[in-house]
Amino acid sequence: MAYAEKRYKIRNGKPTKQFTWRAKYRKPDGTEGSEPGFPTKKIAEDWGDEQERKIKEGTWIDPDRYRSPFGKFARKYMAERPKRGRTVGTRWDLLEAHILPKWEHAPLISLNWFDVDSWQMTLPCDDVTKGHCVSLMSTILTGAVDARWLPVNPIQGRRRTKAVATTPAVAPAGSDEEKVFTPESVLQVAERLGPAKGLHVITTAWTGINWGEGLGLQRANCLRVRSQPWGNATWQCFVLRVVQEVAEYEERDESGRKLGTVQRIEPTKNAFRTRDLDLPPFLARLWFYHLADWPFDWMLCTPTGKWWRRSNWLKQLRPAADGREERKKRQGVAYREEWPPLAPGMTMRALRHTHDSWQDQIGVRAALSFEQAGHKRPGIKGVYQHPTPDMRQHRLDEMEDLFWTAMRNLGWTSLWGRVSLVKPPAGDDLPNLSQTISMEDYRRDRRGYRSRSEAM
Template identity: 80%
Template sequence: MAHAEKVYKVRNGAKTKQFTWRARYQRPDGSTGSEPGFPTKVLAEEWGAKQEAQIKEGTWIDPDKYRSPFGQFARKYMAERPKRGRTVSTRWDLLDTYILPKWDHAPLISLNWFDVDSWQMLLPCDDVTKGHCVSLMSTILTGAVDARWLPINPVKGRQRTKAVVHTPAAPADEDEEKVFTAEAVLRVAERLGPAKGLHVITTAWTGINWGEGLGIQREHFRVRRQQWGKSHWECFVLRIAQEVAEYEERDEHGKKKGTVLKLEPTKNEWRTRDLDLPPFLARLWHYHLADWPYDWMLCTPSGKWWRRNNWGAKQLRPAADGRPERKKRQGCSYRAEWEPIAPGMTMRGLRHTHDSWQDQIGVRAALSFEQAGHKRPGIKRVYQHPTPAMRQARLDGLEEIFWEAMGNLGWSSLWGRVSLVKPPAAPAEDDLLNAPQTISMEDYRRARAGYKSSSEAM
């Protein structure tokens, strides 16, 4: 039973007549717990009785735990709640850069929404990062509640206060937000050559993200077959079932171990999907499968995964932004000048471009969410699903964008060796590889019109 004890104060090594009261109570494991510092015996006994009542109810939280520093539980949470490597790296970056410098030694029980909200308003970062910091803190504090280190999460479900901006905000970084023309995409791809250029074209015409592209292997090029009416509808697809993540690896205590490239499963169930390929892109992939000596289809010329910076700085940036002429000298070969084509082009920007093209050609929501790897909100996700007619309409629209760009550029082939063919009907694999002719945009339109007419007649 809870009771109270006197605790005499000591001065210069000698006990004085001054004292406070210590509460004593029985803990769940049978040991005796204590809490000092009460001014009266009644308050100490009441506090001890309250602890024993909560223990009987199953709601008791050890005071030693809720007084623990936030940083202590945050490190415990990171060690015992592993996520995908890139996610873990991002979380540690937020903790090291923004969260722990402020809250590392703050007792869990001392945290409150007013202080957290005031802190996030003054963080020296963009508003999205501020939101990620608060979200991560809330996730960790919810873990503390679940682990019985804290009675409630003071951050959960609260709406952040946006900082007052007295000067106009700087424009968003355009490098990540541009929508590029199909002509610009093709010119950059032509400049990069067949293997690297295919990566650019595939991103723009399918919306695949960087890590997903690196994770494509030969076996992921396949055929989609769906029953439709009296026959089957077919198209070539790229199966997205994994991705290559590049991140700063950490040990269980958060110590950096170096940057790594690792193969991981997709981020969630929505990211595992089959990307429908327009006929021209399926043909390019057939050529690539025949030429490329490696199992990883969008890797470096030596068969290794691309480093993000190496691809961006040494490949895509010069091809899109242009580069100066380099004279021949000892140790360096001559390099021709490249004029700018699409300054600011990035792989993320190409993904944005694809989604914008989908909206431009009127792709149905059920299909656009599926192809982008996004979870569609609302009840329509349950009731609406892509049909072959939707898929064909999307492929027709993407094919039209490609051929119109080729016509505007005056091109009938890419890289001086790949002649592109568009038969009027959906081709079989052998037809794709052995099609006898190249056609113009006008030929394509006439062929497509004839194909639609014949399909409607059926």
């Protein structure tokens, strides 16, 4: 049974005649809880009785917890709710740069939607980042509710207020040409990069594989075969199987302290990202050559067999896409020719956007375009509609045509001066790969072709 105690105020080390009442009640663990500052005995006893009633109902929340600073529970949440490595780093970046400077010392119970919404409107960042900040705060506060640190999440399910524009609208900084690249420019950049690095660029543009998924490709998952019934026969095509990715992120300990940048293999982001990417015939052929030549198990790695770091890859891609100045030969420095710009601003992410734009351009059905991009298709159609061999063949035919049209426009018949795209002469011991690689040729000649390529 709750009760109340009279507590006299202290002034200059001596009790005065002024007093308040302290509520006393029994906590779930058997210890005694107390709450000071009530003006009357009745109010203190009623408050204590209410706590014991909630304890019996199982709805009680310790006042010490909901008065805890937001930052304290945020660190507890981050330590006890681990996510994928890159996601953890992104969350800590949002906390340190935007959320904790404002809310670290705010009691959990003091947070309300009006204050949070007003705060996010003033953040000095883009609107997407503002949304991520509010979403992360809501996720943490929901965790506080689940952990019995809060009775309710005050910002859950609320729609953010967009900041009022104070300057006249201006044209977007980037044009469509900077977001989607032509097949010709993709091939030109790939030609500059050379066979292995160039194949990475071409594969990204023609399949939509993302950066980490490309680095995670191993030999056993390349040029696998998709088979589906088609009429009275079986339809087949070569695929790259995506089952993992290489994540590069800032590793942190449980308190958020940075431990350095690491690269690690992780499962794909979700079930939709685990997929088989259908290869147009020309790309299957290029991968056939690459598998024969490449000595490492990681198929899109550095020339020394290591995973590419983003910064090191950009040192390769930027001059190939943006161009570079001529460098004169001098002592200790080799001559380097000038490269005019081919595709300024090209990134691997932009190439993934390019691929999806190409899919829309050539009329790829939604069921297939979502699958190949690794996206979940929203709505009931995502449950009922699935790719058919006819859809797949249409996509491959159109992707193949994009390649050959670009090659004709460039006047090319080979890539990197070593991969001939012309039908081999009669009697050559290589399989006929002028337009495709047949399953029979691939299975029969793969071993012999690898030996022949290594000898060249």
